[in-house]
Amino acid sequence: MxxxxxxxRDPRDESRRADERAQRDANLARARExxxxxxxxxxxxxxxxxxxxxxxxxxASAGRRSAAERARREREVSLLEMIDRLLAGGVVxxxxxxxxxxxxxxxxxxxxxxxxxxDTVERDLVGPLDRPRNR
Amino acid sequence: xxxxxxxxxxxxxAPDATxxxxxxxxxxxxxxxxxxxxxxxxxxxxxxxxxxxxxxxxEELMSAGALLPMRFGSxxxxxxxxxxxxxxxxxxxxxxxxxxxxxxxxxxxxxxEPEDEPGAEIPAPADAEAxxxxxxxxxxxxxxxxxxxxxxxxxxxEELADEVHAPLELxxxxxxxxVVTVPRIVLTGAxxxxxxxxxxxxxxxxxxxxxxxxxxxxxxxxxxxxxxAPGEPxx
Numbered sequence: 001m002x003x004x005x006x007x008x009r010d011p012r013d014e015s016r017r018a019d020e021r022a023q024r025d026a027n028l029a030r031a032r033e034x035x036x037x038x039x040x041x042x043x044x045x046x047x048x049x050x051x052x053x054x055x056x057x058x059x060a061s062a063g064r065r066s067a068a069e070r071a072r073r074e075r076e077v078s079l080l081e082m083i084d085r086l087l088a089g090g091v092v093x094x095x096x097x098x099x100x101x102x103x104x105x106x107x108x109x110x111x112x113x114x115x116x117x118x119d120t121v122e123r124d125l126v127g128p129l130d131r132p133r134n135r
Numbered sequence: 136x137x138x139x140x141x142x143x144x145x146x147x148x149a150p151d152a153t154x155x156x157x158x159x160x161x162x163x164x165x166x167x168x169x170x171x172x173x174x175x176x177x178x179x180x181x182x183x184x185x186x187x188x189x190x191x192x193x194e195e196l197m198s199a200g201a202l203l204p205m206r207f208g209s210x211x212x213x214x215x216x217x218x219x220x221x222x223x224x225x226x227x228x229x230x231x232x233x234x235x236x237x238x239x240x241x242x243x244x245x246x247x248e249p250e251d252e253p254g255a256e257i258p259a260p261a262d263a264e265a266x267x268x269x270x271x272x273x274x275x276x277x278x279x280x281x282x283x284x285x286x287x288x289x290x291x292x293e294e295l296a297d298e299v300h301a302p303l304e305l306x307x308x309x310x311x312x313x314v315v316t317v318p319r320i321v322l323t324g325a326x327x328x329x330x331x332x333x334x335x336x337x338x339x340x341x342x343x344x345x346x347x348x349x350x351x352x353x354x355x356x357x358x359x360x361x362x363x364a365p366g367e368p369x370x
Contacts, residue, residue: 074353079183081242081355084323086186089361090206091142091228093220 136210137163137217138175140192141359142203142228145169150199154192155179163214165221167229171196172217175210193359201236203228204359224365231365238308238327239357241336245299245321245350247292295350296322299343306336311362321350325362333357 138155147169149162154173163170171192179185186207193204211217221228296312299322304310307326328336340354 074355077244077246077353078355081244081358082186082190085204085240085242085358085361086189086207088206089364090204091209091231091364092206092366093139093209093211 136175136212137172137214138179139170139172139205139209139211139217140189141171141196141205142221142232143169143171143196144200144232147196147199150196152192152195155185155188160192163217163221165218166225168221168225168232170217170221172214179208179210181208197239197357197359201232202359203231203235203364204361205364227365234309235327235360235363238329238360239333240360240362241326241328241333241340241354241356242358243299243303243322243324243326243340243352243354245295245347245352246319247295247321247350248319291349292321295347298347299350299352300324302339302343303336306332306339309363327360327363328357 140154140160143162145162145164145166145168147162150160150171152160154160155175156173156177158173158175160171160173163172179189189207193202196202211220300310300312303324303326307328309327310324312322312324326336337354340352344352
């Protein structure tokens with residue numbers, strides 16, 4: 001009866017199984033310790049990563065602010081330059097000019113609100129550039 | 136009514152684009168000059184968007200040849216009136232076209248920090264007279280001190296304006312400038328620049344911006360030559 005003999009408990013097997021169990025428990029304990037250490041390290045790493053990303057975000061937003069600031073100023077200066085040219089430069093004809101002088105003044109006042117932060121405009125906007133200085 | 140955007144040369148192509156109210160652009164020729172115009176039923180309300188619209192039409196025409204932009208809001212009763220105007224001023228406008236042919240306008244603004252902000256310290260006046268005046272500042276009242284500061288700042292602004300303008304003017308066919316010492320704009324300049332020198336001019340403006348720490352120097356354009364177009368007709 002090969003089968004029943006194989007099923008029979010061999011005392012040596014018992015002792016080997018006990019060793020294996022002990023070994024497994026030890027391994028599990030070590031693994032648990034390792035996991036805890038890993039966990040702590042992971043928490044530190046995560047905190048560091050969060051801190052780094054917060055710093056990066058702050059720096060990026062500061063960079064964006066100053067780039068946006070420059071872009072805004074350039075946009076305003078462009079608008080200022082355009083207003084100056086279209087309303088005080090160009091070929092002037094007699095005829096039904098759409099804009100009366102009073103309209104132009106009102107327009108300056110209105111547009112000045114748009115470019116309020118180039119706080120300037122006071123006298124600079126009104127009137128054409130000085131006479132040409134030819135070489 | 137017709138709205139007129141620009142004066143150009145009679146052999147320029149009529150651009151395939153629209154103007155105000157979506158009306159197609161067309162050329163009206165008279166002798167040595169032509170105008171780019173479009174029909175207008177209503178009125179062009181002046182504002183930021185209509186200014187840009189006018190500007191955009193004119194900028195699209197810049198590649199077609201020499202061009203004199205019209206002042207914003209220039210309208211005439213009809214095409215006949217426009218032809219009559221062109222014929223009447225043909226010589227003057229043709230001269231104007233020759234003056235700007237092959238060139239564009241660049242704008243330069245030099246801005247200083249406002250007086251009360253850090254970095255806007257007023258340097259001691261350079262000349263002896265102002266130096267002596269500054270020496271008595273201790274005994275002077277607050278009002279006098281203020282006026283001396285204002286004077287020092289305004290003198291420095293004039294110096295800065297010259298510092299910026301001189302090297303730029305050398306690159307220009309013609310230039311126009313306005314020196315404003317109150318409150319932040321030091322210089323407003325317009326420069327008529329040969330097309331082939333535009334990059335050189337821009338590089339110079341950038342170099343000045345880096346070299347002159349007291350002022351920010353901003354260069355805009357190329358613009359149509361608004362500042363170099365014939366102004367009010369002699370009547």
